Amino acid sequence: xxxxxxxxxxxxxxxxxxxxxxxxxxxxxxxxxxxxxxxxxxxxxxxxxxxxxxxxxxxxxxxxxxxxxxxxxxxxxxxxxxxxxxxxxxxxxxxxxxxxxxxxxxxxxxxxxxxxxxxxxxxxxxxxxxxxxxxxxxxxxxxxxxxxxxxxxxxxxxxxxxxxxxxxxxxxxxxxxxxxxxxxxxxxxxxxxxxxxxxxxxxxxxxxxxxxxxxxxxxxxxxxxxxxxxxxxxxxxxxxxxxxxxxxxxxxxxxxxxxxxxxxxxxxxxxxxxxxxxxxxxxxxxxxxxxxxxxxxxxxxxxxxxxxxxxxxxxxxxxxxxxxxxxxxxxxxxxxxxxxxxxxxxxxxxxxxxxxxxxxxxxxxxxxxxxxxxxxxxxxxxxxxxxxxxxxxxxxxxxxxxxxxxxxxxxx
Amino acid sequence: xxxxxxxxxxxxxxxxxxxxxxxxxxxxxxxxxxxxxxxxxxxxxxxxxxxxxxxxxxxxxxxxxxxxxxxxxxxxxxxxxxxxxxxxxxxxxxxxxxxxxxxxxxxxxxxxxxxxxxxxxxxxxxxxxxxxxxxxxxxxxxxxxxxxxxxxxxxxxxxxxxxxxxxxxxxxxxxxxxxxxxxxxxxxxxxxxxxxxxxxxxxxxxxxxxxxxxxxxxxxxxxxxxxxxxxxxxxxxxxxxxxxxxxxxxxxxxxxxxxxxxxxxxxxxxxxxxxxxxxxxxxxxxxxxxxxxxxxxxxxxxxxxxxxxxxxxxxxxxxxxxxxxxxxxxxxxxxxxxxxxxxxxxxxxxxxxxxxxxxxxxxxxxxxxxxxxxxxxxxxxxxxxxxxxxxxxxxxxxxxxxxxxxxxxxxx
DNA sequence: ACTGTTTACTCTAGGTAATGCACGAAAGCG
DNA sequence: CGCTTTCGTGCATTACCTAGAGTAAACAGT
Numbered sequence: 001x002x003x004x005x006x007x008x009x010x011x012x013x014x015x016x017x018x019x020x021x022x023x024x025x026x027x028x029x030x031x032x033x034x035x036x037x038x039x040x041x042x043x044x045x046x047x048x049x050x051x052x053x054x055x056x057x058x059x060x061x062x063x064x065x066x067x068x069x070x071x072x073x074x075x076x077x078x079x080x081x082x083x084x085x086x087x088x089x090x091x092x093x094x095x096x097x098x099x100x101x102x103x104x105x106x107x108x109x110x111x112x113x114x115x116x117x118x119x120x121x122x123x124x125x126x127x128x129x130x131x132x133x134x135x136x137x138x139x140x141x142x143x144x145x146x147x148x149x150x151x152x153x154x155x156x157x158x159x160x161x162x163x164x165x166x167x168x169x170x171x172x173x174x175x176x177x178x179x180x181x182x183x184x185x186x187x188x189x190x191x192x193x194x195x196x197x198x199x200x201x202x203x204x205x206x207x208x209x210x211x212x213x214x215x216x217x218x219x220x221x222x223x224x225x226x227x228x229x230x231x232x233x234x235x236x237x238x239x240x241x242x243x244x245x246x247x248x249x250x251x252x253x254x255x256x257x258x259x260x261x262x263x264x265x266x267x268x269x270x271x272x273x274x275x276x277x278x279x280x281x282x283x284x285x286x287x288x289x290x291x292x293x294x295x296x297x298x299x300x301x302x303x304x305x306x307x308x309x310x311x312x313x314x315x316x317x318x319x320x321x322x323x324x325x326x327x328x329x330x331x332x333x334x335x336x337x338x339x340x341x342x343x344x345x346x347x348x349x350x351x352x353x354x355x356x357x358x359x360x361x362x363x364x365x366x367x368x369x370x371x372x373x374x375x376x377x378x379x380x381x382x383x384x385x386x387x388x389x390x391x392x393x394x395x396x397x398x399x400x401x402x403x404x405x406x407x408x409x410x411x412x
Numbered sequence: 413x414x415x416x417x418x419x420x421x422x423x424x425x426x427x428x429x430x431x432x433x434x435x436x437x438x439x440x441x442x443x444x445x446x447x448x449x450x451x452x453x454x455x456x457x458x459x460x461x462x463x464x465x466x467x468x469x470x471x472x473x474x475x476x477x478x479x480x481x482x483x484x485x486x487x488x489x490x491x492x493x494x495x496x497x498x499x500x501x502x503x504x505x506x507x508x509x510x511x512x513x514x515x516x517x518x519x520x521x522x523x524x525x526x527x528x529x530x531x532x533x534x535x536x537x538x539x540x541x542x543x544x545x546x547x548x549x550x551x552x553x554x555x556x557x558x559x560x561x562x563x564x565x566x567x568x569x570x571x572x573x574x575x576x577x578x579x580x581x582x583x584x585x586x587x588x589x590x591x592x593x594x595x596x597x598x599x600x601x602x603x604x605x606x607x608x609x610x611x612x613x614x615x616x617x618x619x620x621x622x623x624x625x626x627x628x629x630x631x632x633x634x635x636x637x638x639x640x641x642x643x644x645x646x647x648x649x650x651x652x653x654x655x656x657x658x659x660x661x662x663x664x665x666x667x668x669x670x671x672x673x674x675x676x677x678x679x680x681x682x683x684x685x686x687x688x689x690x691x692x693x694x695x696x697x698x699x700x701x702x703x704x705x706x707x708x709x710x711x712x713x714x715x716x717x718x719x720x721x722x723x724x725x726x727x728x729x730x731x732x733x734x735x736x737x738x739x740x741x742x743x744x745x746x747x748x749x750x751x752x753x754x755x756x757x758x759x760x761x762x763x764x765x766x767x768x769x770x771x772x773x774x775x776x777x778x779x780x781x782x783x784x785x786x787x788x789x790x791x792x793x794x795x796x797x798x799x800x801x802x803x804x805x806x807x808x809x810x811x812x813x814x815x816x817x818x819x820x821x822x823x824x
Numbered sequence: 825a826c827t828g829t830t831t832a833c834t835c836t837a838g839g840t841a842a843t844g845c846a847c848g849a850a851a852g853c854g
Numbered sequence: 855c856g857c858t859t860t861c862g863t864g865c866a867t868t869a870c871c872t873a874g875a876g877t878a879a880a881c882a883g884t
Contacts, residue, residue, distance in 0.1 A: 002448050003420050005841065005870045011415060012871090029832070036414050038872050043833060060880095066831020067879040153775055163775060210646050222740070226638050233742025234622050235779045243773060244736035247660050248729075257735075257771050317660075323669075324656035328634070328740060330645025359669050361655060363565055363575060367647045417841055417870060424842090440862070450843045455862060472851090478860020479850040 013393055016045045020074055021099060022206055025058050027069035046072055052396045053078050054098055074099040079144040080136060083385030084125055085378055086150045088112050088166050093128045094381040095136040102377055104135035116167040126181045145185040145388030149194040149380050153237050159188045187387035192239045194383030196223030196230055199335050201386050203375045210331045217338035220262040246321055264317040267293055267340050273313055278306045297343045315351035323359030330364045337373035345372045425805050428457045432486055433511060434618055437470050439481035458484055464808045465490050466510055486511040491556040492548060495797030496537055497790055498562045500524050500578050505540045506793040507548040514789055516547035528579040538593045557597040557800030561606040561792050565649050571600045599799035604651045606795030608635025608642055611747050613798050615787045622743045629750035632674040658733055676729040679705055679752050685725055690718045709755045727763035735771030742776045749785035757784045
């Protein structure tokens with residue numbers, strides 16, 4: 001692992017921009033105090049970002065007798081980024097401004113049975129990206145970068161979908177295929193990693209070193225961050241928490257193994273539990289996970305005993321699985337994300353919390369914050385766009401150091 | 413996580429010394445090629461280490477017509493380090509030379525029922541350290557540093573044993589108490605972290621980024637390394653793999669939970685299995701884990717069906733638990749260490765390997781090497797001494813750059 | 825208005841690191 | 855005794871971060 005001083009610079013650049021994004025208009029002094037960097041360095045980095053037109057000075061803050069503090073904020077019109085979330089049943093594209101606020105979004109459905117070839121998926125990505133960019137008033141070539149999240153295992157550096165079980169893809173050079181249609185920098189990765197990036201920049205992971213972001217949806221997994229940076233593992237497939245063991249020789253899992261976490265706390269697992277508890281329940285919508293989870297959520301809030309039993313039992317499994325993660329990784333914060341967490345997260349987490357003490361070691365547990373994802377909109381497309389933002393930040397800067405902000409044009 | 417250029421320097425210093433320790437006498441050129449550092453930088457770092465007397469030039473290598481390459485090696489007489497492994501039933505001290513070869517070792521037994529106060533343990537550490545240093549021909553004050561591994565959770569920076577379940581210690585300021593008797597730098601941590609440090613410097617973890625070292629003994633746990641560095645987690649308690657779930661509502665574990673990995677693959681767990689399979693087996697030595705595991709090992713090699721069944725069943729559990737770790741962490745290498753692995757590791761690993769494919773995802777599994785610990789002697793005291801070595805390396809250097817090795821005193 | 829005070833920012837110098845390049849060192853070869 | 859080859863190191867350069875000096879922009883009291 002070759003480390004260079006450039007890495008420090010880039011990390012500091014990330015950090016400064018993150019603070020500004022998180023705190024809105026903010027003074028240099030405050031950034032310096034928060035990051036522990038010297039004021040000179042912050043001033044330098046801010047100058048760099050100002051010159052790159054990513055920031056602007058937006059006002060002044062009285063400082064009680066002295067020179068007022070200039071407040072810097074992200075120049076939202078500096079450019080646009082796109083984040084693409086490709087899932088089994090849809091392609092979701094969002095266009096963001098440089099403050100990562102959604103400007104436009106487009107979703108196209110996918111029909112898993114008929115649409116599974118790379119060419120078809122690529123066509124959907126390209127067409128929905130064009131449509132979204134159009135709505136945001138920019139040509140696709142005007143974007144600063146595009147991040148794409150696709151399920152499965154990704155060779156990020158090569159831009160290759162190494163293996164996507166849902167479409168049975170093997171070594172599909174997705175980035176190259178997309179590059180034929182899109183002439184801006186492309187970043188490919190998977191939803192777990194996009195999710196953790198979104199939390200690190202905009203969610204509960206801000207300013208934290210060690211983070212686990214649990215994706216609770218149809219599939220289940222964890223995105224991990226270590227020392228403030230996304231952790232990928234040896235082959236970019238760390239975080240497959242959904243396929244760790246929960247019950248020896250338990251339910252079969254779609255991964256081929258038995259007793260995986262996913263088989264118990266993923267949406268199909270929850271449906272199976274509902275079927276076990278009440279085979280004829282009207283809450284059960286065969287073939288429709290979303291509707292079933294929705295029905296469970298509203299029945300739970302209405303006090304329905306079947307829904308309560310399903311939630312309680314699911315929380316029992318979830319608690320054990322979260323405890324495992326806490327014991328192994330000792331993270332500062334664990335975030336529950338994705339659609340099952342959005343719909344059922346609150347009762348699941350409340351009940352799981354009460355059980356965690358039975359399984360997690362008490363000291364790591366006491367030092368771990370467990371929260372629901374608070375990011376509005378789709379964290380995966382946000383995270384994908386953040387890959388593009390990071391890529392852009394890595395490219396800027398260099399020889400720019402001196403006298404970047406000379407003409408101030410101050411009031412009066 | 414504040415990163416500074418000093419960290420880079422220290423990391424490079426570690427890396428260079430690691431190569432020299434691993435490869436024996438080696439030329440600067442080779443180090444540069446291996447590490448990717450420029451020859452100038454390597455020369456600079458080597459000069460620094462030469463001036464600190466940690467290295468010496470030991471010979472020359474013909475280079476076919478040109479100036480011969482000078483070979484540098486560790487000057488083993490440069491000083492001594494101590495590593496202390498404190499366990500439930502013994503205190504084991506080893507004195508090492510600067511190449512981390514054992515010069516002397518002393519072991520004192522502990523009687524857990526009578527000796528559990530910090531003062532008693534400290535007395536044992538101090539007395540055995542004095543005895544060992546004496547055998548190595550050095551006063552305890554002549555050591556370059558002492559690393560101490562004690563079980564439980566450690567506040568490394570503060571040198572405090574935060575919690576040690578076996579002695580029911582809470583917040584014992586062990587380093588301060590030891591410092592009253594030992595006037596050299598002291599480093600406190602736990603066996604999991606010592607074990608992974610030993611593997612990173614001297615074992616299967618050399619040159620690897622992401623490593624998991626499994627400790628299979630009475631207790632079970634994992635030491636983790638990420639990006640080539642020990643991973644501690646938020647409160648220095650990452651790696652408690654032994655207390656992750658293997659069987660929902662399974663065997664009670666001494667941690668208070670149920671169904672933990674430790675309860676199935678730790679030595680007491682293996683004994684319990686033997687008792688289940690053959691309650692009257694002569695292999696069973698009640699109250700003596702070591703003898704029982706020894707008996708199992710030799711019976712296994714003699715083809716005994718009971719021992720075979722016990723090993724096979726244990727391997728089933730071990731395979732699942734290792735698969736979990738591979739799926740979550742995607743490490744490059746997994747090392748099986750500690751005394752159960754030493755005695756029974758070969759058959760356990762052979763059988764577990766055959767089962768791993770059923771539980772671990774195939775691509776991460778295919779990229780993970782799983783090996784037995786090849787370190788001779790006690791990896792925990794070696795790792796503890798390595799903490800002291802790292803501390804020493806962090807302190808040296810600074811203004812030393814110029815003309816360090818001028819008088820060469822070349823042959824002829 | 826003027827002067828001092830306070831606070832914010834920037835510039836310069838200095839320290840640390842890595843590295844490319846050139847030159848001296850140390851061989852072998854004719 | 856040059857000539858060639860290959861090492862190793864000093865020096866200059868570049869790229870970081872930081873302390874501290876200096877400058878800018880306010881306010882307060884004469």
